Amino acid sequence: MTVRVAVVGGGITGLTVAFTLLEARPDLEVNVIEADQRVGGKVRTGRFAGHQVDAGADAFLARVPEGIDLCRRLGLADELVTPAVRSAYLYSRGALRPFPGGLVLGVPTDLDALARSGVISPEGITRAALDLTMGPDQPGTPDESVGALVRRRLGDEIYDVLVGPLLSGVNAGNADHLSVAAGTPQFAAALEQHGSLIAGARAQRQASVATGAPVFFGLPGGTQTLTDTLAERILAAGGRIQTGTTVDAIATAGGTGYGVTTRSRSSGVEVVGALETDVVIVTTPMFVTGRLLAPFAPGAAREMSELEYASAVMVVLAIAREEIDHPLDASGFLVSGSEPLVLTACSWASSKWAHLADDRVAILRASAGRHHDRRALEMGDEELVEVLLDDLATTMGVRGRPEEVRVTRWDRSLPQFRPGHLERVQRWHQELQEKAPGLFATGAGFEGLGLPACIRQARATAEQALDLPLLRSSATPPA
Ligand SMILES: Cc1cc2nc3c(=O)[nH]c(=O)nc-3n(C[C@H](O)[C@H](O)[C@H](O)COP(=O)(O)OP(=O)(O)OC[C@H]3O[C@@H](n4cnc5c(N)ncnc54)[C@H](O)[C@@H]3O)c2cc1C
Incomplete structure (x- = not known):
């Protein structure tokens, strides 16, 4: 019996899920259903001024290994490039000012150099130095916002001038409301392991300087090389990709399976389709995912839909x-x-x-x-x-x-991940697992929006699906 898997959404998450499933089990019938006319979702590269220029993500963090690992598995590792320059400016108080060196996500590692840069006032430097002597936080401190943590440890000025703008640049949000656990887990690790944000940042910087490891990678053909190659490999492995097809609803169907209702256009006419499948993996933005999962896990679905x-x-x-x-x-x-x-x-x-x-x-x-x-x-x-x-x-x-x-x-x-986000995500997964085995949800709104975080979650979800009794029992025993 062939096990059927429907993957809803063909962004980096959905494509990685499908690729990972087919890599492990070429016998599966994997069908990616994507509303847009193209796959890639928020990853998009186009010809511009004679070059391949990204319209969204143009780099991904090297620190999260799943990004590079996927490039390796796709045969793209040799193409990876690093930025030609590492320095950047900040426009503040009416002028472009060089970002001082030695920052790790805006946290200074060298207070003397920071003082010399003139970006932070002498009072701000004295306040930041308190982080080194105020002692570690109470164990078991609940998740809080990056703003609350950094203001408490390093003072308002470091937050307002360095950490806040840097993090807001990454997720277009306000780091005063961003969950530390979901947005900057390295801050939580710094406090836990070193009792200070500055000491943790120093350790992290030393480790990366010692290994000479790059911080970011990109691809000369643009980031879409990654999603295009994933799509090629899915098709080559016998998977299907249906673009221009919107999933409108998911329902239970016959025993343990699911029925997926789709909508597409053919010659200008709207066509409603239905698909039966054994497993569904939803990788759409949360405001879509919440709607699709509402019949199965109403509590989780409501919270998902509320994610800003x-x-x-x-x-x-x-x-x-x-x-x-x-x-x-x-x-x-x-x-x-x-x-x-x-x-x-x-x-x-x-x-x-x-x-x-x-x-x-x-x-x-x-x-x-x-x-x-x-x-x-x-x-x-x-x-x-x-x-x-x-x-x-x-x-x-x-x-x-x-x-x-x-x-x-x-x-x-x-x-936008508020404090407590990761605990809510755990609850969502649990509710879904209890109420709808074989139905999964993952993607940027769950455990991190960066490309490597999406890839990591996609892999983990594919592995959970591969572990379902139906998939295990249908696996061909090794010869
Ligand atoms: C401007 C910008 C810059 C960024 N820069 C970076 C960067 O430099 N580095 C980095 O690591 N990350 C960056 N990111 C973040 C990263 O690109 C995204 O978080 C990631 O691509 C999201 O992938 P995803 O597959 O989870 O979701 P998406 O890409 O949103 O994919 C979901 C897919 O589901 C489809 N869909 C929606 N509804 C339905 C439905 N009902 N039926 C079927 N399909 C449906 C959508 O069309 C979409 O293709 C950036 C994001 C943006 C917006």
């Missing part, structure tokens, strides 16, 4: 270098949340990546949109580009008009 998302817009611009009054000698800059700009960050893509270097134009990836700030989302493309050009003129001396522009809107794309 921030929206972002990525505007890529090609601007003649001579029209920019800046040497572009870093990977780009973040904008401090206290600045009255629509621009939240600008990646100098043609400086950051050797494969995007261009003699004539600078390729800039300008981001806008933060949690509770939808100004950018509400503007039309033309207005938004004009507003961002004004902000780029103010921050980095852009004088000219772009030769090429690409606007990508990522509405409700970045999940």
Whole structure:
């Protein structure tokens, strides 16, 4: 008997689930159902100014090993590249200021160097140093927000000037509400192992300097190389990928199986389809996942639907270098949340990546949109580009008009993890397992939104599915 698995959503999570299942069990009938006309979800690369430029993620953390491991399994490990520059700027108090060296997620490792940089006041440095002497936190301290933790240990100034802008740049949120356990588990580990955020950051930095390990990786063909290769490998292994097909509902069907109702368009006509399957793995954003799971696990589904998302817009611009009054000698800059700009960050893509270097134009990836700030989302493309050009003129001396522009809107794309998030996720998995065996849910809204975190969760979920009695009993015994 062939076991059927339906994977709902063809982003990095869904594709990794399908690939992992087929890698372990080529005999499974795996069907990825994706609403969009393309797979990849929030991973998207396109031709721009003669280069392959990412419209979303352009790098992934090296520290979480599952990202590199997947590249290895896909034969992409030799293609991995690291950013050409490591330094970055912060736009705060009306000027671009170099991010001081020696920071680990904004936590200083060298207070003397930080004092010399002039970014933090002498009082701020004295306050931060208290972290080294105030002793460890009480064991068993419940999960709290990054803001609460960093303000308590290092003071408001380090949070407001360094940690807050850095983390807000990553998830377009407000780190005053971001769960430490879900967003910055290394802070919790630093306190547990070293009794101080600074001591923990120093240990982490020493370890990475000693091994010379890179912090980030990218792919010269763009991040979509990863999702495209996954899709190719799924198809080559006999899996199916149905794009342009939305899953509208999941219901129980005949014994232990599930019925999946789909909707697609054929020659302009809406077609409703039905699919029977033994296992369903849902990898959609939480506001979809919650709706699909409501008949099975109403408590978990309600909480999933309530998870808040921030929206972002990525505007890529090609601007003649001579029209920019800046040497572009870093990977780009973040904008401090206290600045009255629509621009939240600008990646100098043609400086950051050797494969995007261009003699004539600078390729800039300008981001806008933060949690509770939808100004950018509400503007039309033309207005938004004009507003961002004004902000780029103010921050980095852009004088000219772009030769090429690409606007990508990522509405409700970045999940916001509140304190206690991981405990809720555990409860959701438990409720689902009890009430609907063979039905799983995972993805960026669960245990981390970065690509390696999505890959890690996808693998773990695929392994749980492979461990279902139905799959174990159908496995061909080794010869
Ligand atoms: C602007 C931006 C920049 C980022 N930069 C980075 C970065 O540099 N590094 C990094 O590591 N991460 C980055 N991220 C985060 C990362 O890209 C995402 O968290 C990750 O790609 C999410 O993958 P996913 O598969 O879990 O979800 P998604 O990519 O959202 O995939 C879910 C899929 O489900 C589909 N779907 C939805 N509803 C249905 C339905 N009813 N039926 C069928 N299919 C459905 C969607 O179309 C989508 O394709 C960035 C994110 C954004 C938005």
